[in-house]
Amino acid sequence: MQEPEQRPARLSVGVIGPGRVGSALGPALEHAGHRVTAVTAVSAESKERAARLLPHAQLREATAVVETCDLVLLTVPDDALAPLVNGLAEIGAPVRGTLVAHTSGAHGYGILDPLIMAGGLPLALHPVMTFTGRPEDLQRLANCTFGVTTPAELRPVGEALVVEMGAEPVWVAEEKRGLYHAALTSGANHLVTLVAQSAELLRTAGVADPGRMLGPLLGAALDNALRLGIDGLSGPVVRGDADTVVGHVAELRAHAPDTVASYLAMARLTADRALAAGLLDARDAERLLDALGTTQP
Numbered sequence: 428m429q430e431p432e433q434r435p436a437r438l439s440v441g442v443i444g445p446g447r448v449g450s451a452l453g454p455a456l457e458h459a460g461h462r463v464t465a466v467t468a469v470s471a472e473s474k475e476r477a478a479r480l481l482p483h484a485q486l487r488e489a490t491a492v493v494e495t496c497d498l499v500l501l502t503v504p505d506d507a508l509a510p511l512v513n514g515l516a517e518i519g520a521p522v523r524g525t526l527v528a529h530t531s532g533a534h535g536y537g538i539l540d541p542l543i544m545a546g547g548l549p550l551a552l553h554p555v556m557t558f559t560g561r562p563e564d565l566q567r568l569a570n571c572t573f574g575v576t577t578p579a580e581l582r583p584v585g586e587a588l589v590v591e592m593g594a595e596p597v598w599v600a601e602e603k604r605g606l607y608h609a610a611l612t613s614g615a616n617h618l619v620t621l622v623a624q625s626a627e628l629l630r631t632a633g634v635a636d637p638g639r640m641l642g643p644l645l646g647a648a649l650d651n652a653l654r655l656g657i658d659g660l661s662g663p664v665v666r667g668d669a670d671t672v673v674g675h676v677a678e679l680r681a682h683a684p685d686t687v688a689s690y691l692a693m694a695r696l697t698a699d700r701a702l703a704a705g706l707l708d709a710r711d712a713e714r715l716l717d718a719l720g721t722t723q724p
Contacts, residue, residue, distance in 0.1 A: 667711025
């Protein structure tokens, strides 16, 4: 088989905002036979990243990227996407017939309406993965999914691009995009916060290497949750050990008072879900929830 750089390029690709995401998707598209020909970059860091990971691309202004490329990736932060789209539309960027794809999880293709009105072909392609801006990001794409949202006639195009990057497309309806992103954020971002908090508490308890202790436990818990859902639950809440949970709150209040509110909220939610699933006896649940109700953050 030919090396990627020897294959005939099918689409010329431009990247506006070559941050961690754009610097991963660009090489993935090149590996599929496309060619990243133009990028925008402002900061020294983004220029260095573009030169390192997108060596065939020329540094151009945003309008020139749109004018010269068949597919334009808008890989900017969520809050910068609407201003970018509006700005391109206001200056009359020539998007007619150009595929315009953003990578924001929070938005569908509706945010691209100003460019759609000018003839752009909208795609919302959100990689469900975290990126570091390093070469190994390309390998991570092979194990992830993309949330794909497009007009019906462009769905095959969006899904094909995802498959070409080595990932799996998952269709998300336009009206469900916000809920979809809230679910991902709740799972991934809040998980990091909980794990970091747990590690800090273990250090306070005298554990020198919290990661070594937490790794196997949390790995098993995550595997159970993904395979079994709430049926994978274990611990004092599902056992109805109200005294243990109240004791936890007392320890946290003494040593890490800023963690009490989150512990109580998660314990109450866990108890409610365990009760609804039939994992927690009603009498134990009542005793546990009563104890939690009298315990203030």
